[in-house]
Amino acid sequence: MPSDHFPNLTDRNFIPKSPPTGEYNCVGWALHDQRNFIWPDERSQFAWPPDMPREDSVVGLRRLFERVGFVVCDSLNYERGFEKVAIYGKAEGPQHVARQLRTGAWTSKMGERLDAEHPTTDVLAGPGFGGIVLVMRREDTGRPPILPPLHPPPARLITPQGSPLIR
Amino acid sequence: MPPSLEQQPISPSRAYNSTPASLWRAPPVAAKNHASGISFHPGLIALSLDEMLRIFFDVRANRWISDTAWHSSISAITRHPDFAAIVDMGSPAAKFILERIVAGEVHVHWFPALKDITGEDPVPAHERGRVSQMARHWVQWGKAKNFIR
Numbered sequence: 001m002p003s004d005h006f007p008n009l010t011d012r013n014f015i016p017k018s019p020p021t022g023e024y025n026c027v028g029w030a031l032h033d034q035r036n037f038i039w040p041d042e043r044s045q046f047a048w049p050p051d052m053p054r055e056d057s058v059v060g061l062r063r064l065f066e067r068v069g070f071v072v073c074d075s076l077n078y079e080r081g082f083e084k085v086a087i088y089g090k091a092e093g094p095q096h097v098a099r100q101l102r103t104g105a106w107t108s109k110m111g112e113r114l115d116a117e118h119p120t121t122d123v124l125a126g127p128g129f130g131g132i133v134l135v136m137r138r139e140d141t142g143r144p145p146i147l148p149p150l151h152p153p154p155a156r157l158i159t160p161q162g163s164p165l166i167r
Numbered sequence: 168m169p170p171s172l173e174q175q176p177i178s179p180s181r182a183y184n185s186t187p188a189s190l191w192r193a194p195p196v197a198a199k200n201h202a203s204g205i206s207f208h209p210g211l212i213a214l215s216l217d218e219m220l221r222i223f224f225d226v227r228a229n230r231w232i233s234d235t236a237w238h239s240s241i242s243a244i245t246r247h248p249d250f251a252a253i254v255d256m257g258s259p260a261a262k263f264i265l266e267r268i269v270a271g272e273v274h275v276h277w278f279p280a281l282k283d284i285t286g287e288d289p290v291p292a293h294e295r296g297r298v299s300q301m302a303r304h305w306v307q308w309g310k311a312k313n314f315i316r
Contacts, residue, residue, distance in 0.1 A: 001237055002234075005237075022273060022274060022275050022298045023297075023298050023299065025239035025275075026239040027239060035297065036296040036297065037239075037275055037296045037297075037298055038296060039239060039240065039241050039296075041241035041242070041279070042241075042242075043241070043278075043279050043282055043283075043288075044295065045241075045278050045279060045282060045288065045290065045295055045296075045301070046241065046275075046278075046295055046296040047295055047296025047297070048295075048296075050292070056240070056241070056242050092242065092243070092246065093240065093242055094240060095238070095239075095240050095243060096238075096239060096240075097239075109239070110236075110237040111235070111236050111237040111238045111239050111275075112236055112274060112275055112298075113236050113237050128237070150296065151292060151293040151294070151295060151296075152292045152293060153293065154291065154293040155291065155292075155293075
């Protein structure tokens with residue numbers, strides 16, 4: 001990672017946990033989803049609930065996490081029984097989401113690169129991702145949150161009589 | 168005694184076979200433009216337009232990906248100046264991107280660039296964000312549109 005973007009990051013506080021993959025990103029990883037690159041992009045090319053506006057903003061991401069049971073909280077400290085996510089942002093908008101582990105450390109998927117553990121959110125603060133702009137938590141049920149559909153159902157060809165053209 | 172390399176004319180076949188990579192090596196022959204007094208490498212005049220575009224693309228694409236691969240924000244990725252430079256290249260950039268995808272170099276970066284260049288998006292809505300499938304749809308599209316074979 002470029003040190004000018006992440007001045008607090010070192011080999012000792014950023015522990016790689018996976019090989020690089022572009023199949024999922026930080027939002028997917030925060031939601032325990034390793035199949036989707038999730039982002040409310042303006043071109044509508046990436047995964048996002050079809051019934052939610054694609055608003056590339058902190059508010060847009062907050063609504064997604066609220067949808068799956070997270071609520072805004074005011075502390076980054078580990079609280080037993082809760083899972084937290086922290087959204088990083090800059091003036092341009094949201095940049096990254098990290099998820100807290102039961103150890104109190106944090107886990108981050110870095111774009112299409114690796115995922116890694118870091119003891120605090122400060123490790124990734126800096127010119128690259130900005131700082132923490134929102135913290136949210138949900139009850140730690142031991143299970144991933146139930147995600148809303150991230151895609152519309154596949155288009156189906158139907159006959160004029162209404163029956164499927166391809167069964 | 169055969170003429171020295173400097174005295175040999177550059178045959179069309181020799182010029183055609185000059186590769187961009189040769190430009191990064193020390194030039195074996197320094198030709199001189201006597202009118203201007205400026206020395207230059209003969210390979211420079213042998214580059215095809217396609218080769219020049221490819222060099223332009225490769226430099227920018229590699230830097231763009233290196234600078235932004237750790238970003239999840241598509242806005243942050245497309246805000247990089249090399250994104251605009253690549254999109255401004257138009258169809259040649261789409262061809263180079265599709266060739267890289269075929270070669271197995273899949274980046275999320277390619278998808279907004281391809282969409283902005285071509286004005287199309289062959290990925291069905293139910294596979295948005297499934298990066299491998301997105302790449303597969305773009306390759307099929309590129310073949311159907313004769314961008315790639």
